[in-house]
């Protein structure tokens with residue numbers, strides 16, 4: 001396997017003999033499974049975090065800012081005290097923050113495609129969706145990190161999950177499932193949109209109403225009926241309700257089931273759509 | 283040539299972007315085991331054509347097969363046998379050279395151990411061992427090109443596409459890339475390379491397709507292309523540039539051909555259809571006391587081929603040559619006076 005028995009290249013030079021011997025042993029191994037390829041792309045995303053740790057800024061600072069801002073801004077007015085408000089608003093902010101950072105999935109993909117490296121991946125005989133699934137799995141790490149930051153700060157501020165560790169873990173699990181599904185919207189857009197700025201604009205336009213016009217900050221009953229109707233079918237509302245249930249020990253199977261169905265629906269709809277635009281992409 | 287002997291077979295390939303017909307009815311046959319050069323100026327459609335052959339772009343019309351597999355309907359079979367080194371960076375610049383090669387090794391299906399060993403061997407052979415642990419964005423142009431090509435041969439491909447592999451490289455780095463191409467051929471890999479440099483096609487490629495505006499405008503071996511332009515060319519350099527006017531008149535009469543004045547103030551050249559007139563023309567110069575520093579009688583250079591085929595000099599497109607070296611000189615019968 002080694003080329004040392006052949007004429008070796010000294011640093012910075014290319015020896016034709018060495019190149020020839022390396023070519024002579026370049027046998028093709030068996031094609032990797034879809035899972036193996038996806039995990040390799042997950043590894044690539046981890047390496048990028050290692051080399052460019054600044055990219056974690058938004059998953060750590062965003063949550064801190066949101067939690068402090070909304071707890072103290074609305075706490076007194078809406079729930080009488082910040083302590084009481086925190087119990088209800090923290091699961092909401094968890095959802096809101098992580099839903100917001102899902103849009104970076106699309107931005108990263110969009111940037112990748114603008115560069116040549118994506119062409120190389122596309123010209124390999126691998127399971128096609130793995131180039132998208134791998135990064136989505138890596139985003140799971142970012143989502144978990146953001147959740148941990150919020151929970152950690154929440155505990156310091158007085159957040160007390162009644163269902164204990166088990167409930168919190170289940171809630172985060174549900175959040176990850178939903179956000180993984182939601183991300184497929186951004187991968188589809190990330191492929192279609194021509195520029196990062198345009199993509200950012202569209203993502204914001206979808207995410208802001210979705211996260212704010214929900215039950216994250218206020219109970220829907222206080223809203224005008226037409227708005228209440230929207231809030232009640234908003235997937236973010238459904239998720240927040242299910243997560244509050246899990247965290248505080250009043251989970252309803254139906255609520256969790258609904259979130260899982262919505263998640264599956266997103267994948268069924270946007271997964272193939274993403275692959276379609278991916279194949280069509282010039 | 284039957285399709286089974288061809289590594290690449292292209293028939294009437296078309297791709298347009300809006301109103302631009304980037305590739306406009308391209309035909310191409312590349313014999314297995316050969317180096318085929320696709321020569322064309324900026325915007326000729328080279329990259330677009332290669333991207334279609336590498337299954338990255340879907341043709342609008344026409345058909346292309348690679349080792350008999352259709353690039354649209356059997357894309358996966360094509361992908362498993364070819365590699366492509368794009369015109370622009372085709373590795374992840376945030377990762378190190380070693381990480382990039384291991385990543386690709388894993389994607390081809392190597393175990394972690396095998397991928398690491400393969401990466402080490404490739405880095406060694408390409409003279410990149412010292413830079414292996416640095417992010418690719420810190421590499422020089424020549425190193426970047428080498429890591430790009432190394433990334434394309436993590437698994438030895440049966441066919442490799444090299445899109446302008448030496449554009450922007452200094453002569454030393456370019457020579458290194460040429461050595462790699464020769465090693466690829468020796469290992470039995472078919473090479474399809476695009477270039478804007480006539481001398482590169484002349485040096486490396488057995489057959490050359492000249493393309494312009496998305497179409498092949500000439501095809502053949504380098505000698506065939508040259509022969510299609512004229513039987514030969516006479517290049518003369520005088521000792522005294524002052525005598526060029528006189529030499530021009532004498533040669534024009536003796537050869538009965540138009541004489542070209544070169545950029546070098548002491549040099550002239552002419553296409554000759556009857557080589558026997560050359561010795562007569564040279565003795566005319568000697569008789570008139572015009573002293574010759576050297577002369578060469580050879581086939582026309584590919585520059586002259588390009589000029590004849592497109593009506594435009596190829597220098598127009600290659601002004602950004604990094605080394606300022608003139609394109610290929612006449613190849614035969616160099617004589618010093």
Ligand SMILES: Nc1ncnc2c1ncn2[C@@H]1O[C@H](COP(=O)(O)OP(=O)(O)OP(=O)(O)O)[C@@H](O)[C@H]1O
Nearest residue numbers: 282299302304322323324325326327328329330331
């Ligand atoms: N994605 C695209 N969208 C629109 N036009 C394009 C696109 N890609 C290429 N073109 C156009 O198609 C034509 C051919 O481009 P192509 O890149 O294939 O040329 P090339 O021969 O590779 O040129 P160069 O030597 O500069 O690399 C050009 O006019 C180019 O502007």
Ligand SMILES: [Mg+2]
Nearest residue numbers: 328329330369
């Ligand atoms: Mg090009």
